[in-house]
Amino acid sequence: MIQTIVYGFTIGAILYFFSIGLALTFGTMHIINFAHGMVYALGVYLFISFLKAFGNSFLVSLVASVVCMLPVAYIVERFVIRRLYGESLDYAIIATYGVLLIGTDLIKLVWGTTPHPVNDPIGLSVPLAGLDLPVYRILIVVSAVLLFLALRLFFKRSIIGQIVIASLEDSDGVRCLGLDVNRYFSIIFVLGSALAVLGGILYAPISTAEPYMGFHILLLAFAVVIVGGMGNINGTFAAAMVLGMVMAVTGRLWSQAATTMVFIVMALVLIFRPMESD
Amino acid sequence: MNPSDGSNCRGIRPASPWGLGGELALIAAALTLLSLVIKVHWMTDFMIFIIFVLSFDLLYGYMGHLSFGHMLYFGTGAYGTALWLVYGGKDPLAALAVGLMAAAGLAAVLGMIVMRTHGASFALINMAFNEIGHFMVQSPLAGVTHGEDGLSCSAGKLFGVINFYKDEWAFAVTAATLLAVFALLRVLTGSPYGLLVRSIKENEKRVKFLGFSTLRYKWATFIIASTVAALAGGMFTLVQGFVSPRVISPFGNVDVIFAVLIGGAGGLYGALIGGMVFMLIKNFLPVMIPELSKLLNVKLPQWEMWLGIVLLIIVFSVRKGIVGAIRAQWQARRPSGSPA
Numbered sequence: 085m086i087q088t089i090v091y092g093f094t095i096g097a098i099l100y101f102f103s104i105g106l107a108l109t110f111g112t113m114h115i116i117n118f119a120h121g122m123v124y125a126l127g128v129y130l131f132i133s134f135l136k137a138f139g140n141s142f143l144v145s146l147v148a149s150v151v152c153m154l155p156v157a158y159i160v161e162r163f164v165i166r167r168l169y170g171e172s173l174d175y176a177i178i179a180t181y182g183v184l185l186i187g188t189d190l191i192k193l194v195w196g197t198t199p200h201p202v203n204d205p206i207g208l209s210v211p212l213a214g215l216d217l218p219v220y221r222i223l224i225v226v227s228a229v230l231l232f233l234a235l236r237l238f239f240k241r242s243i244i245g246q247i248v249i250a251s252l253e254d255s256d257g258v259r260c261l262g263l264d265v266n267r268y269f270s271i272i273f274v275l276g277s278a279l280a281v282l283g284g285i286l287y288a289p290i291s292t293a294e295p296y297m298g299f300h301i302l303l304l305a306f307a308v309v310i311v312g313g314m315g316n317i318n319g320t321f322a323a324a325m326v327l328g329m330v331m332a333v334t335g336r337l338w339s340q341a342a343t344t345m346v347f348i349v350m351a352l353v354l355i356f357r358p359m360e361s362d
Numbered sequence: 363m364n365p366s367d368g369s370n371c372r373g374i375r376p377a378s379p380w381g382l383g384g385e386l387a388l389i390a391a392a393l394t395l396l397s398l399v400i401k402v403h404w405m406t407d408f409m410i411f412i413i414f415v416l417s418f419d420l421l422y423g424y425m426g427h428l429s430f431g432h433m434l435y436f437g438t439g440a441y442g443t444a445l446w447l448v449y450g451g452k453d454p455l456a457a458l459a460v461g462l463m464a465a466a467g468l469a470a471v472l473g474m475i476v477m478r479t480h481g482a483s484f485a486l487i488n489m490a491f492n493e494i495g496h497f498m499v500q501s502p503l504a505g506v507t508h509g510e511d512g513l514s515c516s517a518g519k520l521f522g523v524i525n526f527y528k529d530e531w532a533f534a535v536t537a538a539t540l541l542a543v544f545a546l547l548r549v550l551t552g553s554p555y556g557l558l559v560r561s562i563k564e565n566e567k568r569v570k571f572l573g574f575s576t577l578r579y580k581w582a583t584f585i586i587a588s589t590v591a592a593l594a595g596g597m598f599t600l601v602q603g604f605v606s607p608r609v610i611s612p613f614g615n616v617d618v619i620f621a622v623l624i625g626g627a628g629g630l631y632g633a634l635i636g637g638m639v640f641m642l643i644k645n646f647l648p649v650m651i652p653e654l655s656k657l658l659n660v661k662l663p664q665w666e667m668w669l670g671i672v673l674l675i676i677v678f679s680v681r682k683g684i685v686g687a688i689r690a691q692w693q694a695r696r697p698s699g700s701p702a
Contacts, residue, residue, distance in 0.1 A: 177485070178619065178677055181670075182670040185455060185666045189666040314482075343497075344491070350490050354490070
């Protein structure tokens with residue numbers, strides 16, 4: 085049971101890392117960003133290559149791949165997302181989906197279609213109540229909580245964070261104050277992408293890297309964003325943890341139903357709390 | 363005939379120089395010509411997909427509701443038909459009717475929920491239901507649907523003569539169905555009801571102000587679109603004689619969205635041409651790319667990348683799709699003000 089709970093929090097933590105960028109893009113720019121999955125998957129594959137190049141040093145490869153993905157995220161924002169700003173939702177979905185397809189095919193071209201497993205960088209377990217819990221998973225959960233606290237601080241204290249929060253409420257109002265909102269959106273977009281890459285790399289030792297990994301996590305992350313309340317920063321954290329737990333518990337009872345249960349929860353939320361507008 | 367005051371707001375009757383009969387004859391001729399160039403059974407597959415695209419065009423192109431879960435109704439139609447053929451009887455018409463009724467019933471129930479949402483929540487709640495349907499077929503209902511293994515079925519002869527497993531008959535029946543669907547949608551979208559549906563796309567609030575209960579019309583449109591999608595699914599079962607969870611997989615939704623956009627949403631011809639072009643890309647690029655890369659001696663990306671590039675080009679340059687681009691060219695040549 086304890087193992088299931090830890091697993092649930094681990095999945096929730098990864099979902100949080102991935103979804104926060106998606107939620108911010110939706111909240112500020114009203115764009116459903118499929119390209120987020122591309123950044124995520126490409127980051128993990130870069131990480132695998134760096135692992136080989138840097139002699140299996142987990143931390144160095146992690147930092148290197150996150151840094152390498154920053155310009156990629158910026159290019160996506162500058163040349164795709166920004167041109168879609170204020171457009172209808174459909175075109176944004178389709179264009180970012182196109183980016184996702186290109187990224188997936190690029191991965192298949194460079195790294196091939198066979199899944200790449202990644203070793204657990206710590207490999208230790210702590211005994212707790214007669215069970216062995218991998219230290220690595222606990223570390224993931226702790227880092228997600230730290231991220232949550234750090235982001236709270238960022239959005240409360242820093243000027244960039246406050247501008248973004250204000251834009252989530254009323255971006256036209258912020259614009260009227262003479263602030264170049266797009267610049268802040270761009271910073272937030274790159275930050276969100278970096279967090280997605282980080283989450284993907286942390287998740288890699290638990291799962292395996294495969295070209296369609298971006299697609300799979302995207303569907304779950306949509307559920308997180310909707311359950312969390314579309315651009316609500318605290319809500320995203322709570323929703324990620326709850327849905328991670330839903331997946332873990334369902335997976336224990338009936339393994340095939342794990343993903344579907346997430347969508348059932350999402351459908352229920354949408355039925356009882358439909359969104360006011362887009 | 364009718365004053366044309368803009369591309370979005372053509373009059374109640376569709377402006378067509380030949381009338382509906384002429385249009386149908388033209389499409390039939392084009393399909394027959396294509397079947398001479400492309401293998402007949404491929405053409406049958408393409409036409410089934412085009413019927414599906416037409417149903418999506420009603421929902422998205424005309425009413426402006428982008429769904430990420432339309433495959434649910436294609437799959438319900440396909441599975442309904444297949445299950446009747448396996449456990450019920452051999453009559454293809456009865457099986458098709460079961461598939462259509464199952465999908466219409468499902469759409470009527472789910473439509474009450476999904477049509478209250480719009481925009482992003484509409485797209486994603488449909489996807490959620492699609493995922494649930496996919497799961498139902500795969501796991502809890504695996505006793506009857508045989509899960510991942512799929513279900514083989516064989517239909518008897520239609521009217522005692524038409525054998526679905528002969529390529530020519532399958533082609534003829536599918537082509538007739540496609541023409542019937544096209545005619546039905548042409549009449550529907552040209553009627554006052556069709557005008558109302560288009561008005562909902564433009565500005566739902568104003569339609570409400572005029573005193574229409576938009577929810578009722580949206581619900582009806584959702585059921586019609588879903589039932590036509592189920593017809594495509596049922597035809598798929600009859601022609602293929604095999605269904606697997608792939609026919610209800612949420613990943614299939616992307617194909618139909620792209621097909622509508624490539625052709626141009628909201629004009630029926632866009633769906634015809636988009637469906638055709640998309641199927642050509644999907645079926646011929648994977649064959650042509652390895653040949654081409656052998657010829658040029660370089661490793662070329664697979665077809666998905668090319669599709670991604672096409673999508674970006676559509677969104678940033680040719681929003682109205684192939685048909686829209688042609689129409690714009692056409693109108694630019696004529697003196698302004700005359701109907702297209």
